[in-house]
Amino acid sequence: MNILSMMSNLSGMKRKRNTSKQAEGVLVALMLITLFASLRYDAFLSEYNIMTFLSYNSMFILIGLGMCFVIMTGGIDLSVGSVVALSSVVVAHASPYGIEVALPVGILVGVLAGAINAFVITKxxxxxxxxxLAMMLGARGMALVLSDNQSVQVSWDSNFTQFGLGKMFDFIPWPIVAMLVAFVFCWILLEKFAFGRHVLSIGGNEEASKLMGLEVNKTLFGVYILSGALAGLSGVMLASGFGAGQPLEGLGWELSAIAAVVVGGTLLTGGLGSITSTLLGAILLGLIFNILNFENGLGTISFSAYWQSVIRGGFLLVVVVIQAKVINSKMRRTEF
Known part of the structure; x- marks a missing residue:
């Protein structure tokens, strides 16, 4: 037992060193880009731009946090974008009852989707x-059915839209508050609870985790339910912030989440990851697109919104290639 404990502690120390290096690398890139943008664009560091940027990107950060847990187990969740769309449609129908009803309903939609994913995977x-992938198609289809293939307007008579458009203390938009609460919760879950260690252990070697007596299926259920719940919360933000449940929104959002997680240094093979790095990775990607909008405003370049997918795909490809080379290099050193 003492030997296992020592091995666990050594593994944890090594993981913390690796994740801290990842966070530092992303943070340095983030600071350099921010410095460049602040010198080039007058309104870049304005309160309006900062709050608008963080408020909009809160949705991508949320699904990125959930995706981080999934990828750390060695899995993938392609359904988050469709779950966001389905949740937005459902809460739009529930919006006349206020945010007190719509918010838990939207999260429940995500929890149900995550539970189904987990059941199919584990059982x-x-x-x-x-x-x-099946859930992605099914959730998208259900969103189109419930919306009759059109946007579902929310009720402006209730307090539902205050969640997406209102501010806490008349300063911090509620989406940012919700995102920060989710981030702190996920960080504590990974770093301070046995659940986080089990997630990383499963991603490192699922069979070994079973032999150690870990409840692998129970952990996977928790991971996919968490991913679904955060996607459901993003759907509430979407409908409340834009005034409508949108069945066609969320297309490609799962790729945005994967890109944020991978750019943050989480291995696609599982077993290593960081919630902080994922947050920074999502902000870094969002910041690049924010800069493109400023450049379009200056008229020096003219990039359409479709270029976001091109850039996101390029980032993802470069990071995955780098990860693959690092892993292969470590494997060669291990062999010798």
Whole structure:
């Protein structure tokens, strides 16, 4: 038992060193880009731009946090974008009852989707890629059915839109507050609870985790439910902030989440990851697109919104190639 404890402590120390290096690397890139943008654009550091930027990107950060847990187990969740759309449609229908009803309903939609994903993966033994792909199609189809293939207007007579458009203390938008609360919760869950260690252990070696007596299926249920819940919360933000449930929104958001997680240094193979680095990765990607908007405003370049997908894909490809080279290099050193 003492030997296992020592091995666990050594592994934890090594992981913390690796994740801290990842966070430092992303933070340095973030600071350099921020410095460049602040010198080039007069309104870049204005309160309006900062709050608008963080408020909009809160949705991507939320699904990125959930995706981080999933990827750390060695899995993938392709359904988050569709779950966001489905949640937005459902809460739009529930909006006349106020945010007190719509918010838990939207999160519940995500929890249900995550639970179904987990059941298919753990009980039916379907690989996460296929299981969540099926959910992606099913959730999108259900969103279109419930909305009759059109945007569902929310009720402006209730307090529902205050969640997406209102501010706490007339200063901090509620989406930012919700995102920060979710970030702190996820960080504590990973760093301070056994659940986080189990997630990393499963990603490192699932069979070894079972032999150690870890409740692998229970942990995977928790991970996919968490991912679904955060996607559901993003759907509430979407409907409340834009005034409508949008069944066609969320297309490609799962790729944005994956890109943020991978850019943050989390290994696609699982077993290593950081909530802080994922937050910074999501902000870094969002910041690049924010800069492109400023450049369009200056008229020096003219990039359409479609270029965001091109840039996101390029980032993802570069980081994955770098990860693959690092992993192969470590494997070669281990062999010798």
């Amino acid at each position: 039916l033994k379907i690989v996460p890629f296929i299981a969540t």
